[in-house]
Amino acid sequence: MIQRQIEVALGERTYPVYSGTDMVSSFAPMCRQHDVSDSLVLISDRNVASLHLQPLLRNLVHYKFQPRTIVLPPGETQKNIYRANSIFTELLKKKVPRNSTVIALGGGVVGDLAGFVAATYQRGIALIQVPTTLLAQVDSSIGGKVGVNHPLGKNMIGAFHQPVFVWADTDYLATLKPREVICGFGEVFKYGLIKDARLFEFMESHLEKILSLEQDAILHVQARCAAIKAEVVAQDEKEAGIRIILNCGHTIGHGLEFAGHYTLLKHGEAVLLGMAAESSIAHEMNLLDSDSYRRIMALLRRIPVKAKLKKLAVSDVLNALGRDKKRVGTKLRFVLPVGIGKVKVVDDVNTALIQKAVKNLMKD
Numbered sequence: 257m258i259q260r261q262i263e264v265a266l267g268e269r270t271y272p273v274y275s276g277t278d279m280v281s282s283f284a285p286m287c288r289q290h291d292v293s294d295s296l297v298l299i300s301d302r303n304v305a306s307l308h309l310q311p312l313l314r315n316l317v318h319y320k321f322q323p324r325t326i327v328l329p330p331g332e333t334q335k336n337i338y339r340a341n342s343i344f345t346e347l348l349k350k351k352v353p354r355n356s357t358v359i360a361l362g363g364g365v366v367g368d369l370a371g372f373v374a375a376t377y378q379r380g381i382a383l384i385q386v387p388t389t390l391l392a393q394v395d396s397s398i399g400g401k402v403g404v405n406h407p408l409g410k411n412m413i414g415a416f417h418q419p420v421f422v423w424a425d426t427d428y429l430a431t432l433k434p435r436e437v438i439c440g441f442g443e444v445f446k447y448g449l450i451k452d453a454r455l456f457e458f459m460e461s462h463l464e465k466i467l468s469l470e471q472d473a474i475l476h477v478q479a480r481c482a483a484i485k486a487e488v489v490a491q492d493e494k495e496a497g498i499r500i501i502l503n504c505g506h507t508i509g510h511g512l513e514f515a516g517h518y519t520l521l522k523h524g525e526a527v528l529l530g531m532a533a534e535s536s537i538a539h540e541m542n543l544l545d546s547d548s549y550r551r552i553m554a555l556l557r558r559i560p561v562k563a564k565l566k567k568l569a570v571s572d573v574l575n576a577l578g579r580d581k582k583r584v585g586t587k588l589r590f591v592l593p594v595g596i597g598k599v600k601v602v603d604d605v606n607t608a609l610i611q612k613a614v615k616n617l618m619k620d
């Protein structure tokens with residue numbers, strides 16, 4: 257049942273994010289409602305396909321759609337141009353026509369990769385996002401950023417390609433590993449911190465319920481985050497301005513991920529640690545008051561992140577920061593919290609402060 261519908265307002269390309277529980281039987285009728293073509297390409301990964309592909313396929317076939325399926329190995333390493341090319345080859349061999357629609361059934365990796373394929377195959381075909389991880393339901397499936405990694409940088413090759421709609425059935429989350437729930441929570445925390453003091457309070461009072469995926473709590477959180485992302489994207493689709501605020505915690509987070517060769521830490525874990533470090537920088541710069549800082553750190557400490565940070569060298573993290581996409585000239589760009597629910601873009605953070613914040617992370 258669809259319980260929430262949030263619009264991403266982008267003029268002619270406005271689209272809804274549907275969320276709720278037990279939604280699979282309504283999927284194909286919703287595709288019909290959106291005039292989706294009969295020819296479909298369902299792209300998923302093995303983990304998701306083994307758990308969740310069949311019910312969706314059955315529903316589509318029942319409503320006379322013609323879905324082809326492509327099932328990929330799971331994992332971030334698949335998000336590359338070679339994998340995209342192997343999908344192009346399959347689509348071309350099967351003569352998949354231009355009026356087809358790609359359905360991305362999976363987490364952020366499948367969403368970004370299948371979305372990139374949809375954005376570029378025959379100069380772009382339609383896309384539906386069916387996110388199955390918490391991270392993808394609150395963040396990556398909304399907003400149209402699609403792409404693949406390059407050996408010289410993550411997400412460096414990509415496009416903006418908005419979906420026809422996003423289908424966030426929170427029932428999918430029940431099969432996630434606890435570590436993936438924590439990763440998704442990293443982005444949830446970010447939304448509270450950057451824009452929503454009430455969501456932050458909700459996290460303070462309902463953390464255990466959220467992490468154990470209690471239905472009402474998770475639906476509330478998912479819908480709030482989707483609404484914030486929709487609002488930010490509607491204001492700044494191509495990240496020329498305010499969309500940068502979604503990178504809170506990500507400057508240091510990306511440094512940690514890179515220094516750990518993308519294996520030691522998962523993205524959401526790195527973002528949680530990044531928000532701790534960036535909050536401490538904000539506090540030291542007198543941008544963030546002590547009470548808010550204490551609340552941020554207290555909530556972060558309650559989240560069981562199991563990353564082995566001690567294996568990282570501070571110098572590797574600092575070097576990695578120098579490679580960040582968000583650099584302006586020689587300076588690093590930070591999105592720092594200046595209260596609960598408020599952030600500020602800051603380009604002149606003292607290097608010694610950054611060093612100290614990263615060192616402190618390693619100590620904890």
Ligand SMILES: NC(=O)c1ccc[n+]([C@@H]2O[C@H](COP(=O)([O-])OP(=O)(O)OC[C@H]3O[C@@H](n4cnc5c(N)ncnc54)[C@H](O)[C@@H]3O)[C@@H](O)[C@H]2O)c1
Nearest residue numbers: 303330331363364365366388389391392396401428431432
């Ligand atoms: N496009 C954007 O705006 C945006 C934003 C944030 C992150 N991202 C990207 O998202 C990616 C991370 O996404 P992710 O954390 O969802 O990773 P992921 O897609 O790799 O999924 C994590 C793991 O969970 C498995 N999985 C997925 N759904 C499942 C389910 N319902 N039950 C059981 N297992 C399931 C997957 O097979 C995988 O092993 C990164 O590549 C990141 O760059 C993109």
Ligand SMILES: [Zn+2]
Nearest residue numbers: 443506523527
């Ligand atoms: Zn992120």
